[in-house]
Amino acid sequence: MTQQKPTPDEMSGCRSIRTSRTGPTAGRLVSLSLVLISVLCLVVITTGQEHISMIPHCPLFSNRAPRKQHMLSKCKRYREEACCFQEEIDRFFPSVPNPRGASKNCREHMTSLKCYICSPKQFLFYRNERVTVCEEFCNKWYDACFNASIEGERIGEWYSNGKQFCEGRKFSVMSAKAMEYDFQCYSYNYDDEQGNSSARLFIEWKLAVSNLLCVLAATLVWTPG
Known part of the structure; x- marks a missing residue:
């Protein structure tokens, strides 16, 4: 049986060197990126929950959202948001x-x-x-x-x-x-x-941006280089 000649890379050991250095390093980078993304998303979720609790709602009425009530005959000052x-x-x-x-x-x-x-x-x-x-x-x-x-x-x-x-x-x-x-x-x-309406819009905008950053970060990690 004719024995196949080893390639120059195999003879020099370059293949094993690339595997031992590049593979684990790339794996560690991916793992680290995933950890960072997880932390970022956890912060987004936690911050989001805190901000959501500050969005105007009506605990007297099953936490429904305030809304315009132009027909109020009393408490008229709340017609725009009641x-x-x-x-x-x-x-x-x-x-x-x-x-x-x-x-x-x-x-x-x-x-x-x-x-x-x-x-x-x-x-x-x-x-x-x-x-x-x-x-x-x-x-x-x-x-x-x-x-x-x-x-x-x-x-x-x-x-x-x-x-x-x-x-x-x-x-x-x-x-x-x-x-x-x-x-x-x-x-x-x-x-x-x-300013309740503007405050609510600002909080919702901030949450949307935070969630978008979280998704983009995850996409960048999994996009082939």
């Missing part, structure tokens, strides 16, 4: 009557308070089935209803300040200084309610 429907206002408002002898100012504050059901930011101040009201608003509400009566007792005699008044009505109270990024209090401050 958590409530008019029929929900019609059901809820009569269930919370004004104090006896309430002045016009007191009634207006009562209406402002009850409008929390329409706020697109209720996901920030409604937690564990309780509404957190800003202490500043509590003080204004208390002053406005000071001479009105609840269960035959004058509010100004029953409670010493706005914080006690709000807590007596089963609200949680928070000072403006104590507010955090992901937890706030209801104040019916128009300036605080601005």
Whole structure:
């Protein structure tokens, strides 16, 4: 039998050298790339979950998204972005009557308070089935209803300040200084309610870009060189 001559590469050992160096190195690079992609995607998912929790939603109403409600007859300031429907206002408002002898100012504050059901930011101040009201608003509400009566007792005699008044009505109270990024209090401050739509769009855009980068990175790794 004629023995096949070894090639020059086989004689010099170049083939084995290329296999031992290039193969494992390429494998390590792919493995490292996959690890980096996994970490990147994990960061994207984690960050996305945090950002999604900050997108305006309505926990009072099964976490549905706020939307335009141009037919609202009360809480009109929320017409462009509301958590409530008019029929929900019609059901809820009569269930919370004004104090006896309430002045016009007191009634207006009562209406402002009850409008929390329409706020697109209720996901920030409604937690564990309780509404957190800003202490500043509590003080204004208390002053406005000071001479009105609840269960035959004058509010100004029953409670010493706005914080006690709000807590007596089963609200949680928070000072403006104590507010955090992901937890706030209801104040019916128009300036605080601005920008929800733009904030939501920015968060969604940021998530889309992050996901796209993750997909592109994975594609580059698996694209033949």
